[in-house]
Amino acid sequence: MDLGHAAFPRLLEHSAPHGVDAALFSHGHPDHCADLNPLLRARAMVDTPPPALPLYAPPGELAAVLALDRPGMLDEAYRLHEFDPGERFAIGPFDVTTRLLPHSRPNAGIRLEGGGRSLVYTGDTGPSPVIAELARGADVLIAEATYAEEMPADLAGELSTARQAAGHAARARVGRLLLTHLWPGSEPQAFIEAAGRAWDGEVAIADTGMVIDLD
Numbered sequence: 477m478d479l480g481h482a483a484f485p486r487l488l489e490h491s492a493p494h495g496v497d498a499a500l501f502s503h504g505h506p507d508h509c510a511d512l513n514p515l516l517r518a519r520a521m522v523d524t525p526p527p528a529l530p531l532y533a534p535p536g537e538l539a540a541v542l543a544l545d546r547p548g549m550l551d552e553a554y555r556l557h558e559f560d561p562g563e564r565f566a567i568g569p570f571d572v573t574t575r576l577l578p579h580s581r582p583n584a585g586i587r588l589e590g591g592g593r594s595l596v597y598t599g600d601t602g603p604s605p606v607i608a609e610l611a612r613g614a615d616v617l618i619a620e621a622t623y624a625e626e627m628p629a630d631l632a633g634e635l636s637t638a639r640q641a642a643g644h645a646a647r648a649r650v651g652r653l654l655l656t657h658l659w660p661g662s663e664p665q666a667f668i669e670a671a672g673r674a675w676d677g678e679v680a681i682a683d684t685g686m687v688i689d690l691d
């Protein structure tokens with residue numbers, strides 16, 4: 477999900493490019509999809525390319541990243557499945573539920589379920605009661621928290637704070653909360669403390685290489 481800046485080298489630590497079965501995107505801002513380009517290049521520019529990679533994204537959101545290369549060069553490397561946020565569908569073994577969440581462009585909140593476990597990811601979102609609906613009882617909520625507690629007024633409807641994310645976690649009664657999308661240079665401990673003022677559950681900051689065992 478959401479192959480943003482520098483996600484591709486991280487991905488290579490876990491899988492060869494041809495080992496990826498599908499890619500799912502919340503929205504088209506480059507910090508959420510820029511590294512789709514190197515993934516598609518790595519799959520296309522080999523002697524025996526793997527099958528086209530299924531891509532799932534809201535309508536038009538991948539147009540810019542898919543236009544980075546020479547026209548046609550990557551056409552055989554992917555198969556685009558656009559969905560309207562609110563749709564439900566399956567990707568491999570996962571049931572995928574999506575909901576439209578408020579952002580500066582259409583953003584899909586995503587719930588993945590499989591094997592009796594559930595993971596919810598907000599993408600980028602302003603506060604919305606839909607977040608807690610989507611995250612109801614989830615094992616893990618991965619929530620955008622760009623700021624710890626104070627939100628600049630001009631971004632108030634488009635992004636969230638750690639405290640707001642923790643409020644959604646409390647209402648949804650999730651198993652644990654993982655905060656991501658921290659503004660560069662932020663002090664992580666301030667986010668943990670802000671979240672703790674809205675929820676007494678388990679909170680962590682998403683970190684490079686982090687692994688969460690849902691069992």
Ligand SMILES: [Zn+2]
Nearest residue numbers: 503505579600
């Ligand atoms: Zn965004």
